[in-house]
Amino acid sequence: MATAAGEIGVIGGIAAKFRTCPVTALKIDLAAERLIKANAVAAVVFLAIGGVLGLLVALTRWPAVHLLDSDTFYMVLTAHGLNVLLFWIIFFEMAILYFASAVLLNCRLAAPQFAWIAFVLMVAGALLTDFTVLQGDSSVMFTSYVPLRASPNFYLGLILFAVGALIGCMVFFGTLVVAREERTYEGSVPLVTFGAIAAAVIAVFTIASGAIILIPTWLWSLGYIGHIDTLMYKLVWWGMGHSSQQINVSAHVAVWYAIAAILLGAKPLSEKVSRTAFLFYILFLQLASAHHLLVEPGLSSEWKVFNTSYALYLAVLGSLIHGMTVPGAIEAAQRRNGYVHGMFEWLRRAPWGNPAFSGMFLSLVMFGFIGGISGVVLGTEQLNIMMHNTLYVPGHFHGTVVAGTTLAFMALTYLVLPLIFRREVMWPGLAKWQPWLFGIGAGGISLFMLGAGTLGVARRHWDITFADAILSFDYPATAFLMLGLNGIFAILATVGGALYVAITVASVLFGRPVHERNALHALGPLPQRVVESGSSAQVGRHGSEGFGHLPGTYTLVAVFFVAFALYYFVNWKYLSELWPLS
Amino acid sequence: MSDTGTSEKIPFMQRVLDNPFLLLFLGVTVPATLYLVWGLVELTQIPVAE
Ligand code: HEM
Ligand SMILES: [Cu+2]
DSSP states (O other), X not given: OOSSTTEEEEETTEEEEEEEOTTTOOEXXXXXXXXXXXXXXXXXXXXXXXXXXXXXXXXXXXXXXXXXXXXXXXXXXXXXXXXXXXXXXXXXXXXXXXXXXXXXXXXXXXXXXXXXXXXXXXXXXXXXXXXXXXXXXXXXXXXXXXXXXXXXXXXXXXXXXXXXXXXXXXXXXXXXXXHHHTTOSOSSOOHHHHHXXXXXXXXXXXXXXXXXXXXXXXXXXXXXXXXXXXXXXXXXXXXXXXXXXXXXXXXXXXXXXXXHXXXXXXXXXXXXXXXXXXXXXXXXXXXXXXXXGTTOTTSOHHHHHIIIIIHHHHHHHHHHHHHHHHHHHHHHHHHHTTOOSTTTHHHHTSOTTSHHHHHHXXXXXXXXXXXXXXXXXXXXXXXXXXXXXXXXXXXXXXXXXXXXXXXXXXXXXXXXXXXXXXXXXXXXXXXXXXXHHHHHHHHHHHHHHHHHHHTTOBXXXXXXXXXXXXXXXXXXXXXXXXXXXXXXXXXXXXXXXXXHHHHHHHHHHHOOXXXXXXXXXXXXXXXXXXXXXXXXXXXXXXXXXXXXXXXXXXXXXXXXXHHHHHHHHHHHHHHHHHSOOO | OTTOOTTSOOXXXXXXXXXXXXXXXXXXXHXXXXXXXXXXXXXXXXXXXX
């Protein structure tokens, strides 16, 4: 590009090529930029695959459609979980790590060649596992609980993928060191980078747990190890399986802050408070892995309650803090931008026509109301028993990882396209609707799976009519209705997802190039009275806004708490009816 | 805040939060002991059926 690209910074004896971002004034290492692009593209490819598989699953669980035969259903369900939960999300997170380290710290990426090795390992691993699953003899679900045995290459692929991701995390930590040594920033790192540090820390624990369990399981599948204890497998596996979800939470919260900063110039209300909330994630979020073992015999209630109730509530406190400070930061910035009337002018006049903003805000609301509240219910030992292994569980995590994380990452993409790929977003009219279609679809599948689960419908179950079973069971008609509605909203989510993939691919390939002149315009609609141009540079800065006059945010938070308390209470009531004590 | 003078003493918690490797250490050891090790110890104490 004709702008400042090609500036060569020789720091610490190592030459790196930089360009200067016309919007954020950040210095962008071109090697980091290429890696961000590669990882983002891989992510979108796996989302496209995984999303189609999700639709097939939902259409099979819709009793009136019942699309796939049972063997194919379990194969497709296995592949769905792997492609979206691991491959889409983690590739995108690698892009975020490189962005939050090299780009936000104005620094060169440490050892880009290692980052490329990481990328190649991850691609190879993902493809190996996918092809193995498609052979049809590894339909063990992405949890692969022993003694279910997949083909050895199923585990080998996952191990390669994890090794790649670990190398990526090391490049991230290495870049932090380089930035500090070469003094590319002053004081503390920006909050978005701090959120990425939380994500990377959790990723290291996640991958270590994965290695501890998957390597022996691989050897077991090859016949070198005779026996793996099922409970031990579950315990260590969930150290990976659950913690990996917490990488997502940390990453998407960082993304919320980043989008608010870039679009609105929002500053965190308090660096101290937001960082402490991330610290709660680092310390406690991973312990909540125990909620997957709440009904296992052999583990004491002390262990269960300490790790879920106690630790989980501290981690939830972290999320509650972010849930307040993100809208709070937006409100403060918008009031600064001049939207001061009444309680909600700041929100009404926010750039809703910008898919990055609408996606981010929908993600925030649905993550809190759907994913968050249902998560606390599931994480309570006593209540868990009502929903354990029902569709309530996928209902919960489609609220967190689809309506929350996936939507947040989609929203960020609308900024990554102009800022990193330097392409205008194609079809802005359609792009405006994309987060709504996907968000409402994802919110719908979450709610209807929660509903079906509350009625006891099992997860991972091919046929709830039990047509060919010896013992049958009649679910209430409402359960069938829920699964039908789930199917309809699955179609909506798929349309939204397909639109996202199409817009992204088309913009990368055919989008109009972004130069200095059209850079701000390429970000999409911004608040009309945005104060200073250049306020997007906030994303790379450090500093607090302060808890000023934020009536709108406090009202939203109050609504959330009322909903939370009511729903929690209703579930205890429901429990008392399922298990009368008199 | 970025406008803190360099001579001023940096608060303890800020020094903790500014140290990614300390955070990495905490974020790995805390769950490794409280979740993994504690849990595994309990599992090894389950009597084995003959
Ligand atoms: C078009 C969008 C999607 C639709 C329609 C969809 C639908 C579904 C359905 C119906 C299930 C099956 C529940 C069961 O039978 O147990 C499921 C499972 C699952 N979904 Fe999705 N999903 C979508 C997107 C996603 C995304 C984006 C993610 C992750 C980021 C995700 C992660 C998962 C996981 C981890 C499972 C559990 C698999 C298992 O039980 O092994 N889904 N999905
Ligand atoms: Cu979990």
